[in-house]
Amino acid sequence: MIANQIMFFLFSAVIIVFSILTVTSRKILRAAVYLLFVLISTAGLYFMLNYQFLAAVQLTVYAGGIVVLIIFSILLTSHISQKFEPAGLKKSVFSAIAALTGAILSIVTILDYKFEATTQAAKEVDMKVIGKSLLSVENDGYILPFEVISVLLLAAMVAAIAIAKKSAPSGTQSTTLKQE
Amino acid sequence: MNAGIPLQYFLILAAIMFFSGVYGFLTRRNLITILMSVELILNSVNINFLAFNRYLYPDKMDGMFFSLFVIAVAAAEVAVAISIIINIYRRFTTINVEDVDEMKY
Amino acid sequence: MINFGYTIWIPLLPFLMFLLLGLAGNKLKPKLSGLLGTCGLAIITLLSYITAYKYFFTSEKIDGAFQKITAFKTTWLQLTDNLYIDLGVLLDPISVMMLVVITTVSFMVHIYSLGYMKGEKGFERYYAFLSLFSFSMLGLVLATNIFQMYIFWELVGVSSYLLIGFYYQKPSAVRASKKAFIVTRFADLGFLIGILLLSFNTKTFDFITLTDPAGSAIAQGSGIAFLGLSVMTWSMIFVFMGGIGKSAMFPFHIWLPDAMEGPTPVSALIHAATMVVAGVYLVARLFPIYSVSAPVALEVVAYIGAFSSLFAAIIACTQTDIKRVLAYSTISQIGYMLVALGVSGYGGHEGLGYMASMFHLFTHAMFKALLFLGAGAIIHAVHSNYMTDMGGLRKYLPVTHITFLVACLTIAGIPPFSGFFSKDEILAAALHSNKLLFAVEYAVAGITAFYMFRIYFSIFWGKETQYHETPHEAPATMTIPLIILATGSVFSGFIPFNQLVTSDGKAFESGLELAVAVPSVLIGLIGIWIAYIMYRKETAIPEKLAATFKYSYKWAYNKFYMDELYLFITRNIIFKHISEPVAWFDRHIVDGTMNAIASVTQSASYRIRGLQSGQLQKYAYLFVTGAVLLAILFIYLWK
Numbered sequence: 001m002i003a004n005q006i007m008f009f010l011f012s013a014v015i016i017v018f019s020i021l022t023v024t025s026r027k028i029l030r031a032a033v034y035l036l037f038v039l040i041s042t043a044g045l046y047f048m049l050n051y052q053f054l055a056a057v058q059l060t061v062y063a064g065g066i067v068v069l070i071i072f073s074i075l076l077t078s079h080i081s082q083k084f085e086p087a088g089l090k091k092s093v094f095s096a097i098a099a100l101t102g103a104i105l106s107i108v109t110i111l112d113y114k115f116e117a118t119t120q121a122a123k124e125v126d127m128k129v130i131g132k133s134l135l136s137v138e139n140d141g142y143i144l145p146f147e148v149i150s151v152l153l154l155a156a157m158v159a160a161i162a163i164a165k166k167s168a169p170s171g172t173q174s175t176t177l178k179q180e
Numbered sequence: 181m182n183a184g185i186p187l188q189y190f191l192i193l194a195a196i197m198f199f200s201g202v203y204g205f206l207t208r209r210n211l212i213t214i215l216m217s218v219e220l221i222l223n224s225v226n227i228n229f230l231a232f233n234r235y236l237y238p239d240k241m242d243g244m245f246f247s248l249f250v251i252a253v254a255a256a257e258v259a260v261a262i263s264i265i266i267n268i269y270r271r272f273t274t275i276n277v278e279d280v281d282e283m284k285y
Numbered sequence: 286m287i288n289f290g291y292t293i294w295i296p297l298l299p300f301l302m303f304l305l306l307g308l309a310g311n312k313l314k315p316k317l318s319g320l321l322g323t324c325g326l327a328i329i330t331l332l333s334y335i336t337a338y339k340y341f342f343t344s345e346k347i348d349g350a351f352q353k354i355t356a357f358k359t360t361w362l363q364l365t366d367n368l369y370i371d372l373g374v375l376l377d378p379i380s381v382m383m384l385v386v387i388t389t390v391s392f393m394v395h396i397y398s399l400g401y402m403k404g405e406k407g408f409e410r411y412y413a414f415l416s417l418f419s420f421s422m423l424g425l426v427l428a429t430n431i432f433q434m435y436i437f438w439e440l441v442g443v444s445s446y447l448l449i450g451f452y453y454q455k456p457s458a459v460r461a462s463k464k465a466f467i468v469t470r471f472a473d474l475g476f477l478i479g480i481l482l483l484s485f486n487t488k489t490f491d492f493i494t495l496t497d498p499a500g501s502a503i504a505q506g507s508g509i510a511f512l513g514l515s516v517m518t519w520s521m522i523f524v525f526m527g528g529i530g531k532s533a534m535f536p537f538h539i540w541l542p543d544a545m546e547g548p549t550p551v552s553a554l555i556h557a558a559t560m561v562v563a564g565v566y567l568v569a570r571l572f573p574i575y576s577v578s579a580p581v582a583l584e585v586v587a588y589i590g591a592f593s594s595l596f597a598a599i600i601a602c603t604q605t606d607i608k609r610v611l612a613y614s615t616i617s618q619i620g621y622m623l624v625a626l627g628v629s630g631y632g633g634h635e636g637l638g639y640m641a642s643m644f645h646l647f648t649h650a651m652f653k654a655l656l657f658l659g660a661g662a663i664i665h666a667v668h669s670n671y672m673t674d675m676g677g678l679r680k681y682l683p684v685t686h687i688t689f690l691v692a693c694l695t696i697a698g699i700p701p702f703s704g705f706f707s708k709d710e711i712l713a714a715a716l717h718s719n720k721l722l723f724a725v726e727y728a729v730a731g732i733t734a735f736y737m738f739r740i741y742f743s744i745f746w747g748k749e750t751q752y753h754e755t756p757h758e759a760p761a762t763m764t765i766p767l768i769i770l771a772t773g774s775v776f777s778g779f780i781p782f783n784q785l786v787t788s789d790g791k792a793f794e795s796g797l798e799l800a801v802a803v804p805s806v807l808i809g810l811i812g813i814w815i816a817y818i819m820y821r822k823e824t825a826i827p828e829k830l831a832a833t834f835k836y837s838y839k840w841a842y843n844k845f846y847m848d849e850l851y852l853f854i855t856r857n858i859i860f861k862h863i864s865e866p867v868a869w870f871d872r873h874i875v876d877g878t879m880n881a882i883a884s885v886t887q888s889a890s891y892r893i894r895g896l897q898s899g900q901l902q903k904y905a906y907l908f909v910t911g912a913v914l915l916a917i918l919f920i921y922l923w924k
Contacts, residue, residue: 042226
């Protein structure tokens, strides 16, 4: 009980501090690393909530894939130690106001609301159950989203390649086509 | 197992993370940092889903699968976004979001 | 019942001539268009003589009274069940008489213009407008209802405007035509108000219904009083206001002297014989209403007529432009006609004034047209309008001389010419009703004789002027109408008007009253004698008299400064204090509002354009703010 709470507060402190640092840091690589820490702590939270599979996926995909990709693109597009000028005062004040208003609104709403839990028995979520659900067509089945997601990932791959491809010099391309 | 931590704490945490992401999205000038803020937003949403799933509907798995798919979609989106950013970098030689404003009046 | 259906052609034929000459005139040779116009008039002159003969001598009389016959009627506008506007032809003693007058004088003017306007540019236009005028005037006198009369009243005004401004390249002519039209139009406002008041109370426009002395229409509205006068009286006064304008009575007389800018035959036709008597005709047409329901209005008529005739006669004594003298003479003589109507009663011998007025209208048309056409011949010979450039013309223009002399004797009221008879009847009617008016008109008779013979002697006798080129007599086309009109002036005095044209249609006995006749001839002769002394030979008497009565002479010579007064009122008062604020309001407030709307829209759209800045984060900011606001609204403020 107490250990739980300590873990929770630790994780949440890391998350909050580092997320704020991510959005305010002046050096871009540090921002990327702070993001990494946030993502790892989130995975920790997932572990606490007993969603081991998801936590593993989070670590693999997010922390291992996306952050790496971000760092790649940083290196491709700017100097590593380049420092930003901070954003204009007007912009940050207005955004801060908007964000704070939203935050306060959400928090007040959350605290106001009475959450009612169901009285049904908990379900154990382990790999077997997840695997079966992902491929079952019954009530609990998620095969349709699963297939759609695979199509989406394919499309994203193709799109990424197509957009980032360097277009060939126009002369050679057209003449080759004409000869066909 | 989580009786010690009320649901609201998770939700408040997620809210703070979400609005940090929003603040970052509105304030940052580098396109990649904007992307990082979007990741923060998506993660906060994930936390929300899982918290609700665990606390309110422990007999169902909807929240978990939703989060799973969110992670998948986020990955795809980052890939495409990075390729767009690289394209913009090639064209404008800058990835300052204020300089990419040709679609104006 | 005799069929008078053909009378619709009397106004229609000149209208067709107008369309033909107006549309195709410049493709025809000038002489042909002149002949076409003249032939049209010749045909309708013949038709009107036939109509007059048939009406006066062969139509049925009921109770010894001539009947009003509606020869043709078509409903033009149906307003309510009882109120409708017709177009039609109404024949009764005065309208048939006017038919004869108008067509005869118009025919004479058409023939005369063949010679006078020969070689002028716009010859076809001139004849087209003359035909238009004839059509309008005939439509006016043949009107079956008051609204039709108003329509043709305006048409006559338009024709007058077109003809006065015939020499449109002369600025003074343009000014004069505008003045005529505006002044008469302003008076017609009163006419319209009068028509509306009258028809509102009597619920009809039709003349036969309105003027039936035993009918109900006349009795309407006599009870309601406003400022001490009944509604009928007010409406009749307003209607007469139109007559004041069209007949150039004081205070709307200012346009007639300036209208002399038009060609002389036009002055003869329109401004002497026909259009200017429209006001008299109007009062005569509505005479039963005036006499039975609105006697106060009739007094107004009489006093305005008397004042105008005295006023104009005094001015005429000092003018040197012969056409202006004749114009003021016209005003004076129309004053006579109105006085006669004003003192008249209704029915039998009471209606002596009515008959005398119509009689004088008839004879006046003849001799005034003759005077104007003669003046035209003189101007044609001497190439100047001014008396001071003329003298001793009797040697060069024999025919013109004799006819002009006949006309002057007629207007002076010397027997046996027609002017004597008609003026005598007027003076007799005035003597029996209103001694003051009689005295005024008696004095005016003497003054008339004086100024007419003043110009006669100055032109044909007076000093022996050396002319640049020898004046030659006018061609036959001009002298024949003069001779015909002179014959008319001599003999029309013997027409028994008391049998034919009377207030109620019945004949009555009237004869020569020596008590009136002798003094009137006497004063005419005195006037002639004074003019003879002063002007027969060139003497210094006129200048000495002018110098003695310096101020009176100056005021009379400057037409009592009426024109200056009107200009002052319009320029300084109306333009400055009414028109300019209204114009300012229109320009700055009405237009300003429109412009303001446009410029506000423009600047607002310019500002809104900034929303499409292309800045990603701005869009996102608006999105977030909007979402937060909506959330607050729906969660907390929506009850």
